[in-house]
Amino acid sequence: MRGAAAVTTTDFLTRFLAGDRLALARAISAIEDEADGYRDFLREIYDRAGNAYLVGVTGPPGAGKSTLVSHVAERYAAAGQDVGIVAVDPTSPFTGGALLGDRIRMKELAGNERIFIRSMATRGSLGGLAKATGEVALTMDAFGFDAVFIETVGVGQSELDVANSADTTVVVVVPESGDAVQAMKAGLMEIADVLVVNKADREGADLMARELRVTLDLKAGNGWRPPVVMAVATEGRGVDDITAAVAAHRSYLRESGELVARRRARVRRQLAELLAYEFKCVCAATPGYENLLEFLTAEVQEGRLTPYEASARLFKEVSREM
Amino acid sequence: MRGAAAVTTTDFLTRFLAGDRLALARAISAIEDEADGYRDFLREIYDRAGNAYLVGVTGPPGAGKSTLVSHVAERYAAAGQDVGIVAVDPTSPFTGGALLGDRIRMKELAGNERIFIRSMATRGSLGGLAKATGEVALTMDAFGFDAVFIETVGVGQSELDVANSADTTVVVVVPESGDAVQAMKAGLMEIADVLVVNKADREGADLMARELRVTLDLKAGNGWRPPVVMAVATEGRGVDDITAAVAAHRSYLRESGELVARRRARVRRQLAELLAYEFKCVCAATPGYENLLEFLTAEVQEGRLTPYEASARLFKEVSREM
Numbered sequence: 001m002r003g004a005a006a007v008t009t010t011d012f013l014t015r016f017l018a019g020d021r022l023a024l025a026r027a028i029s030a031i032e033d034e035a036d037g038y039r040d041f042l043r044e045i046y047d048r049a050g051n052a053y054l055v056g057v058t059g060p061p062g063a064g065k066s067t068l069v070s071h072v073a074e075r076y077a078a079a080g081q082d083v084g085i086v087a088v089d090p091t092s093p094f095t096g097g098a099l100l101g102d103r104i105r106m107k108e109l110a111g112n113e114r115i116f117i118r119s120m121a122t123r124g125s126l127g128g129l130a131k132a133t134g135e136v137a138l139t140m141d142a143f144g145f146d147a148v149f150i151e152t153v154g155v156g157q158s159e160l161d162v163a164n165s166a167d168t169t170v171v172v173v174v175p176e177s178g179d180a181v182q183a184m185k186a187g188l189m190e191i192a193d194v195l196v197v198n199k200a201d202r203e204g205a206d207l208m209a210r211e212l213r214v215t216l217d218l219k220a221g222n223g224w225r226p227p228v229v230m231a232v233a234t235e236g237r238g239v240d241d242i243t244a245a246v247a248a249h250r251s252y253l254r255e256s257g258e259l260v261a262r263r264r265a266r267v268r269r270q271l272a273e274l275l276a277y278e279f280k281c282v283c284a285a286t287p288g289y290e291n292l293l294e295f296l297t298a299e300v301q302e303g304r305l306t307p308y309e310a311s312a313r314l315f316k317e318v319s320r321e322m
Numbered sequence: 323m324r325g326a327a328a329v330t331t332t333d334f335l336t337r338f339l340a341g342d343r344l345a346l347a348r349a350i351s352a353i354e355d356e357a358d359g360y361r362d363f364l365r366e367i368y369d370r371a372g373n374a375y376l377v378g379v380t381g382p383p384g385a386g387k388s389t390l391v392s393h394v395a396e397r398y399a400a401a402g403q404d405v406g407i408v409a410v411d412p413t414s415p416f417t418g419g420a421l422l423g424d425r426i427r428m429k430e431l432a433g434n435e436r437i438f439i440r441s442m443a444t445r446g447s448l449g450g451l452a453k454a455t456g457e458v459a460l461t462m463d464a465f466g467f468d469a470v471f472i473e474t475v476g477v478g479q480s481e482l483d484v485a486n487s488a489d490t491t492v493v494v495v496v497p498e499s500g501d502a503v504q505a506m507k508a509g510l511m512e513i514a515d516v517l518v519v520n521k522a523d524r525e526g527a528d529l530m531a532r533e534l535r536v537t538l539d540l541k542a543g544n545g546w547r548p549p550v551v552m553a554v555a556t557e558g559r560g561v562d563d564i565t566a567a568v569a570a571h572r573s574y575l576r577e578s579g580e581l582v583a584r585r586r587a588r589v590r591r592q593l594a595e596l597l598a599y600e601f602k603c604v605c606a607a608t609p610g611y612e613n614l615l616e617f618l619t620a621e622v623q624e625g626r627l628t629p630y631e632a633s634a635r636l637f638k639e640v641s642r643e644m
Contacts, residue, residue, distance in 0.1 A: 039630070046628045061382065260623075267629065268619045274633035275640070279601045297590045301582075306368045307589065308361070311596035318597070319644040 008037040013044055016143065021116060024143050028118055031135045042135060048142035052084070055246055056166030057151040059188065063172045064198040067233035068242065069151050070109060075243045076147055077114035084140035085109075087119040088133050088152035088162075116145070131273055134165050163191035164269060167259060168249045170242065172196045173212075175204035189215060192226050194245040200230035200238065224252050279318075286321045289314075330359040335366055338465065343438060346465050350440055353457045364457060370464035374406070377568060378488030379473040381510065385494045386520040389555035390564065391473050392431060397565045398469055399436035406462035407431075409441040410455050410474035410484075438467070453595055456487050485513035486591060489581060490571045492564065494518045494553075495534075497526035511537060514548045516567040522552035522560065546574050601640075608643045611636075 006012050007030045016023040030038040057065050066087065073083045109115050120132060133150060140148045152162050163169045171192035189195075189212075197209050209228050216226055227245050231238025253259035283289055296310040305313075328334050329352045338345040352360040379387050388409065395405045431437045442454060455472060462470045474484050485491045493514035511517075511534075519531050531550050538548055549567050553560025575581035605611055618632040627635075 043628055043630050046630070047625070050625075264619060264623050267622045268615065270629050271615060271618060271622070271633050271636060274629055275605065275636050276598060276601070278633060278637045279598070283597065293590065293593060296593060297586060300589045300593070301586050303369070303372075306365055307592050307596055308365050308368070311593050311600060314593060314597050315600045322641040322644050 006037075007035070007041040008044070013041075016045070017048065019144060024116065024139070025118070027139055028120075028136050031132055031139065032120060042138065045139065045142040048144075049138050050141065052137075052141035052145050053147045053168075053250060054137060054141070054166045055147060055149050056162035056169040057149060057172065058153070058162045058169065058191075059172035059196075059198075060174070061153050063174045064231075064233040065151050065153075065172050068172060068196065068198060068231060068239070069149050071233065071236050071239040072243055072246075073109070073115050073147075073149060074112065075239060077112055080114075081146040082114050082144065083116070084137075084143070084145040084148045085115065085117040086133060086136050086140070086148065086150045087117065088150065116140070131277070133161065134270065137165055164266060167253060167262060168193045168246050170194045170196060170246065172198050173208070174199045175202050175208040193224065193249045194242065195226050195228045196231050196238070196242055197228060198231045198233050198238075201232050205230065223256065223258070224249060282321055283318050286318050289318070292317055328359075329357070329363040330366070335363075338367070339370065341466060346438065346461070347440070349461055350442075350458050353454055353461065354442060364460065367461065367464040370466075371460050372463065374459075374463035374467050375469045375490075375572060376459060376463070376488045377469060377471050378484035378491040379471060379494065380475070380484045380491065380513075381494035381518075381520075382475070382496070385496045386553075386555040387473055387475075387494050390494060390518065390520065390553060390561070391471050393555065393558050393561040394565055394568075395431070395437050395469075395471060396434065397561060399434055402436075403468040404436050404466065405438070406459075406465070406467040406470045407437065407439040408455060408458050408462065408470065408472045409439065410472065438462070453599070455483065456592065459487055486588060489575060489584060490515045490568050492516045492518060492568065494520050495530070496521045497524050497530040515546065515571045516564065517548050517550045518553050518560070518564055519550060520553045520555050520560075523554050527552065545578065545580070546571060604643055605640050608640050611640070614639055 007027055012023060012026075016027060027038075027041060029035070030041065057069050059065050069085060069087075073085060076083045109117055118136070120136060133152075137148050137150055150162055150165055169191050171188045171194070173188070173195070175197060195212055195216075197205055197212070199205070200209075209230060212228050216228070227248075229238055229241045229245055231242060233239075250259075253262065292314060296305065296314060299305040300307050300310050329349055334345060334348075338349060349360075349363060351357070352363065379391050381387050391407060391409075395407060398405045431439055440458070442458060455474075459470050459472055472484055472487055491513050493510045493516070495510070495517070497519060517534055517538075519527055519534070521527070522531075531552060534550050538550070549570075551560055551563045551567055553564060555561075572581075575584065614636060618627065618636060621627040622629050622632050
């Protein structure tokens with residue numbers, strides 16, 4: 001792991017904080033790989049973060065999220081803002097690579113100096129991606145981007161992770177049979193601060209937008225009422241409306257004090273995650289942990305212990321190390 | 323919580339083990355709600371589990387998974403087998419209810435005494451659903467079902483959870499533009515033991531099946547080669563082929579010794595999960611934990627501590643209780 005120790009040298013940090021994108025790319029790789037020293041690196045840069053506005057973008061596969069994010073990012077860039085994009089691919093641990101689509105997109109955006117894009121795939125176990133995504137967003141924030149877009153396929157748990165990581169969450173849906181119902185099933189409606197009906201030139205788009213508005217009316221409280229924006233990503237239609245809707249939500253969050261509340265909830269979750277991580281480290285560092293786990297697994301499988309007895313014994317062993 | 327303590331009484335256990343479905347339904351609710359005593363209940367029934375064959379079914383939203391599972395379950399029932407179905411809805415913590423579609427299906431299957439169906443929604447945090455799903459599958463297994471189907475929307479992390487919980491994993495896809503690519507993106511290909519192209523009367527179905535077979539050929543090793551089965555769920559077409567493919571995979575797992583290996587890996591993961599759960603319980607039971615977490619969150623948000631310093635302090639406090 002060549003870049004492992006490198007991310008903690010003074011020289012590396014100087015380059016990172018001076019805006020060297022190669023240093024940024026290496027830092028992100030270190031986070032993805034959980035390379036030695038990456039946590040020290042995060043500690044070092046932590047104070048620099050907190051200035052970027054974080055926008056989450058989620059929706060079903062094939063909804064056109066990537067294209068929309070590219071267009072919106074270009075609007076920000078045209079307005080003089082530096083933008084980071086994290087494209088999260090909640091894929092299997094087997095493929096573990098960047099998406100083909102992202103590779104193509106990266107080429108398209110490569111000409112724009114104000115935009116930095118990086119895709120990330122699931123490697124580790126449950127929850128690993130959420131942790132890494134938050135850390136990469138933090139890194140981009142500390143690097144000095146004005147806005148960071150976190151984009152992911154939104155079914156399963158990943159859309160909640162995005163909503164938890166972002167200040168404003170944009171949900172993209174498309175007018176296909178049953179898609180509105182699916183979006184609601186997947187819980188996308190509840191996390192949306194801005195709803196986008198993409199491929200709005202297709203049949204059923206207006207009906208879908210109406211349905212979404214009715215649903216939102218039923219749920220509306222006193223606070224923010226998520227707007228439904230029509231878009232055709234491939235033609236760049238609706239991009240200005242999305243950009244404006246995100247800006248409006250940002251103003252609302254600031255003025256209502258909700259931005260502080262959202263960010264506090266995020267810190268709280270982060271502390272709970274770090275705590276669980278510390279425990280995992282203690283487990284891994286417990287002498288004989290792997291052998292004991294192996295032994296207890298066999299005991300359970302052969303019916304001599306219940307998993308509850310086995311885990312209690314494992315816990316006792318780990319506790320001694322604390 | 324009326325049913326809370328009830329699940330640990332001798333009377334309740336007797337009824338559960340005698341095959342009382344109301345007792346089963348109440349036990350599942352206790353698991354979903356993490357009601358007092360549910361872990362004691364699981365301990366009590368653990369020895370009875372291990373006989374059911376576990377089939378995971380996953381795929382994109384709208385692929386027709388529910389309909390296919392219903393049909394296959396009816397085949398099993400017709401052959402004299404008792405079948406449990408857990409329909410997992412990885413939705414938001416806000417909606418927290420059963421799916422409309424499942425309610426309709428439950429009515430359809432209600433007439434079949436050999437089939438028991440239950441839907442579950444995400445309530446808690448990351449990983450909570452996977453834990454509860456495994457526990458419900460275990461409960462159905464201990465109750466005496468010959469087969470348990472675990473069905474979930476497969477994008478995000480949930481399809482990995484299903485694959486980890488099941489003996490045989492069936493992946494359902496549909497011939498829609500880009501769906502094959504999406505399936506691969508979502509990592510569904512790698513976890514499939516049986517691949518189903520549903521809505522096979524639609525254009526592009528044959529092409530999709532060919533693409534899938536080519537991909538599988540490229541990946542094929544010496545072991546099991548996942549068959550690609552064509553189906554039209556709404557007409558019941560392909561159901562016999564799916565049933566046969568699952569049976570063939572089951573034979574393969576048994577004869578190759580892989581069934582034992584898969585189940586061992588499952589126990590191992592379960593022990594790691596239970597260990598993390600024990601730690602969470604210790605945290606929750608640490609006097610002043612909530613107040614300290616609240617205090618440290620504010621310290622981090624106001625820039626006086628980094629999250630790393632804060633979590634180290636939290637961990638120190640919790641360690642004292644261990």
